[in-house]
Amino acid sequence: MPLLRNFLFILSIAIAVTALQSAAGAEVVSPAVVCAPSSGNINGGDLSIFSPASPPAHEIREIAWLVLGICAVIFVVVEGVLIWSIIRFRKKARDAGEPLQVFGSNPVELAWTVIPTIIVFVLALATLRTIREVELTEPPAGSLNVDVIGHQWWWEYRLPNLQGDGTIVTANELVVPVGRPIWLTLHSADVIHSFWIPQLNGKTDIIPNNVGHTWFQADRQGIFLGQCAEYCGMQHANMLLRVTAVDDAAFAAWCTIQSSAAVSNTTVEQGRNMFLDLACMNCHAIDGTSNGSFGPNLTHLMSRTTIGAGVAPLNAETLRAWVDNPQNLKDGCNMPSLELEPSQLDAIVAYLLTLK
Numbered sequence: 001m002p003l004l005r006n007f008l009f010i011l012s013i014a015i016a017v018t019a020l021q022s023a024a025g026a027e028v029v030s031p032a033v034v035c036a037p038s039s040g041n042i043n044g045g046d047l048s049i050f051s052p053a054s055p056p057a058h059e060i061r062e063i064a065w066l067v068l069g070i071c072a073v074i075f076v077v078v079e080g081v082l083i084w085s086i087i088r089f090r091k092k093a094r095d096a097g098e099p100l101q102v103f104g105s106n107p108v109e110l111a112w113t114v115i116p117t118i119i120v121f122v123l124a125l126a127t128l129r130t131i132r133e134v135e136l137t138e139p140p141a142g143s144l145n146v147d148v149i150g151h152q153w154w155w156e157y158r159l160p161n162l163q164g165d166g167t168i169v170t171a172n173e174l175v176v177p178v179g180r181p182i183w184l185t186l187h188s189a190d191v192i193h194s195f196w197i198p199q200l201n202g203k204t205d206i207i208p209n210n211v212g213h214t215w216f217q218a219d220r221q222g223i224f225l226g227q228c229a230e231y232c233g234m235q236h237a238n239m240l241l242r243v244t245a246v247d248d249a250a251f252a253a254w255c256t257i258q259s260s261a262a263v264s265n266t267t268v269e270q271g272r273n274m275f276l277d278l279a280c281m282n283c284h285a286i287d288g289t290s291n292g293s294f295g296p297n298l299t300h301l302m303s304r305t306t307i308g309a310g311v312a313p314l315n316a317e318t319l320r321a322w323v324d325n326p327q328n329l330k331d332g333c334n335m336p337s338l339e340l341e342p343s344q345l346d347a348i349v350a351y352l353l354t355l356k
């Protein structure tokens with residue numbers, strides 16, 4: 001029977017491809033992983049929901065396994081009966097005419113109504129329970145409140161400083177203390193984005209003119225990567241999220257750096273003046289220098305490890321290439337090339353490199 005053979009052949013290829021994909025899925029190489037500094041630091045470059053590190057992500061893994069398990073059983077039973085019937089009841093040489101026709105069977109009809117109803121009911125209840133755990137309506141006790149603003153195509157974070165009398169403003173890379181709930185308030189500066197760090201939280205859309213919430217609580221130290229999960233335009237794929245969970249002392253140290261005044265260094269005064277003379281200051285804030293808010297805050301630029309929301313590692317070369325023409329690194333992004341002279345470029349980059 002060539003038809004059956006072809007069908008089984010295609011089915012087995014499909015199963016093999018799916019199995020290979022899911023095996024490879026555990027180590028998907030995203031640009032952010034490639035860009036991670038290779039200095040042997042803890043790099044949790046894992047975008048799989050099957051290695052959770054936070055309560056909502058644990059819940060999501062559990063329900064994923066439950067749904068996958070139930071579907072696997074249904075698949076095996078249905079396909080098993082199908083294949084068994086194809087083989088057992090295939091037409092034999094001695095068969096003549098139509099086979100015996102059977103009409104109606106109360107037990108069979110009852111079974112295929114009641115069993116699916118029970119399955120759907122179980123899945124619905126489990127899903128409701130998960131949604132309640134994942135989508136809290138109020139901040140958990142003792143949480144750290146962080147405002148997240150999605151921009152085309154980078155992330156802005158605002159959180160209170162340690163003294164509680166000021167705000168830390170940073171971009172793309174967030175540092176959080178391990179074991180403390182993080183309550184995120186989500187805003188969009190333009191279009192719909194979606195905040196998703198598979199190991200930490202449930203995918204949460206960010207709707208313009210609407211305030212959303214999500215939360216996580218890292219249960220171990222590490223770097224947790226995520227992606228904007230709602231297509232938001234040209235550079236949607238290069239809008240990476242990077243959360244580093246550290247112990248309390250390291251978090252306090254990070255906060256101290258982020259809330260300190262910008263480093264002032266007279267040897268790069270020329271670069272600073274150029275930053276003010278050229279259009280840079282209209283789009284970027286540097287504490288004590290400028291307060292543009294269209295682009296990322298650059299006050300502590302060099303405390304970050306990547307540039308352009310994870311498009312490249314941050315170092316002197318990539319910074320120079322970026323300021324020269326961001327479009328070469330991130331085509332279509334919202335920073336234009338200002339077509340600087342090499343001497344201007346040198347001065348501005350020298351200045352930016354001091355912003356630790």
Ligand code: HEC
Pocket residue numbers: 152153154171172235275278279280281282283284294295296298301304306307308309319322323330333334335336338348352
């Ligand atoms: C029209 C507004 C605009 C102007 C003018 C502008 N920038 Fe930007 N800049 C942006 C935006 C938007 C981004 C974020 C791009 C992205 O990641 O998609 C950015 C990103 C950057 C970054 C990377 C920050 C990070 O953490 O990833 C640096 C550095 C930077 N700009 C420096 C400069 C300098 C220096 C100038 C002046 C020569 C300048 N910018 C002029 C809008 C602007």
Ligand SMILES: [Cu+2]
Pocket residue numbers: 150151153192193194228229230231232236239
């Ligand atoms: Cu986005």
